[in-house]
Amino acid sequence: MRARRFKTQADVDRYVADGNGFGEGDSYKPWLRVQDVPSRGRSRKVQGMKVNRIHQVFSDLEYRYLTVLEFSERVVDIREQYPLFPTEEAQQIAARLGIAYPRYPATTVPYVMTTDFLVTCVDAAGQKYTAARTLKYSDELTTDKSLQRRLEKFELEQALWASKGVTDWGIVTEDMLGRALTRNLEWLRHGGMPQQRHLAQPDVQRLFLDHLAFFVSADRTLASVIRTVANAIRLPYSDAVMLFKHLVWQKAIVFDIQAVELQLSGSCLSLTFSDQSSSRKAA
Numbered sequence: 001m002r003a004r005r006f007k008t009q010a011d012v013d014r015y016v017a018d019g020n021g022f023g024e025g026d027s028y029k030p031w032l033r034v035q036d037v038p039s040r041g042r043s044r045k046v047q048g049m050k051v052n053r054i055h056q057v058f059s060d061l062e063y064r065y066l067t068v069l070e071f072s073e074r075v076v077d078i079r080e081q082y083p084l085f086p087t088e089e090a091q092q093i094a095a096r097l098g099i100a101y102p103r104y105p106a107t108t109v110p111y112v113m114t115t116d117f118l119v120t121c122v123d124a125a126g127q128k129y130t131a132a133r134t135l136k137y138s139d140e141l142t143t144d145k146s147l148q149r150r151l152e153k154f155e156l157e158q159a160l161w162a163s164k165g166v167t168d169w170g171i172v173t174e175d176m177l178g179r180a181l182t183r184n185l186e187w188l189r190h191g192g193m194p195q196q197r198h199l200a201q202p203d204v205q206r207l208f209l210d211h212l213a214f215f216v217s218a219d220r221t222l223a224s225v226i227r228t229v230a231n232a233i234r235l236p237y238s239d240a241v242m243l244f245k246h247l248v249w250q251k252a253i254v255f256d257i258q259a260v261e262l263q264l265s266g267s268c269l270s271l272t273f274s275d276q277s278s279s280r281k282a283a
Helices: 010-016 060-071 088-097 147-165 179-189 202-213 223-230 235-251
Strands: 043-046 055-058 075-083 115-123 128-135 168-172 271-273
Touching: 043 060, 043 271, 055 060, 055 075, 060 075, 060 115, 060 179, 075 235, 088 128, 088 147, 147 168, 179 235, 202 223, 202 235, 202 271
Parallel strands: 128 168
Antiparallel strands: 043 055, 075 115, 115 128
């Protein structure tokens, strides 16, 4: 599909009328699509694991942050490329702050500002709250001729969310995510939703966990342990790897995911099994 170009206010109004930028959960339609905006890195459309729809992410950083949000048990909804409506209110706040409100290139049409991720979370007491996150690479926050304008837009974005009662606004950089965490989640995500129906059966998963808890050893590689388990329960090795990923993603297998990078060829990690039938901790 071709990129959208907003040349008149009627173009914006038509896009709004189509429901873009509205909805929740599976029904949410991002304001921007990957083909609408030049991206840094690999823009892509990603099938959601937490929310059953296609996510539109514009960079590797956005994709990695999406995996972090999907892995978090506190996150219940993810809305990317979220528009800051109404535009009239945004312009008023900009004027009050002394910030020039952006326009679409070569037009006088007010720009529809967006937040990279609007996230619905649940706190420890079970109460829902909303957090807004803007993603930037670290080098975009260093001194250059564009930094002042970028900081103005951050100030405006934060003020806009505050006016809507959302005070949990922040900037996320690649340094905040951590190398081990993002690498682990990218690897795990490919097995987070096993397509083979038999792998989703509770009895198969329980059997896998029981055998994994029995065979796990720091003296062996992770691949060796998984292969032994696969042979013992008569699963193809590739299915066993997928099931291992799935069970880590589902928190049935737990390890220090932020500090230790998972590698099949590396030593087997210290694993904790949250499943009650496999509650032993292996060193």
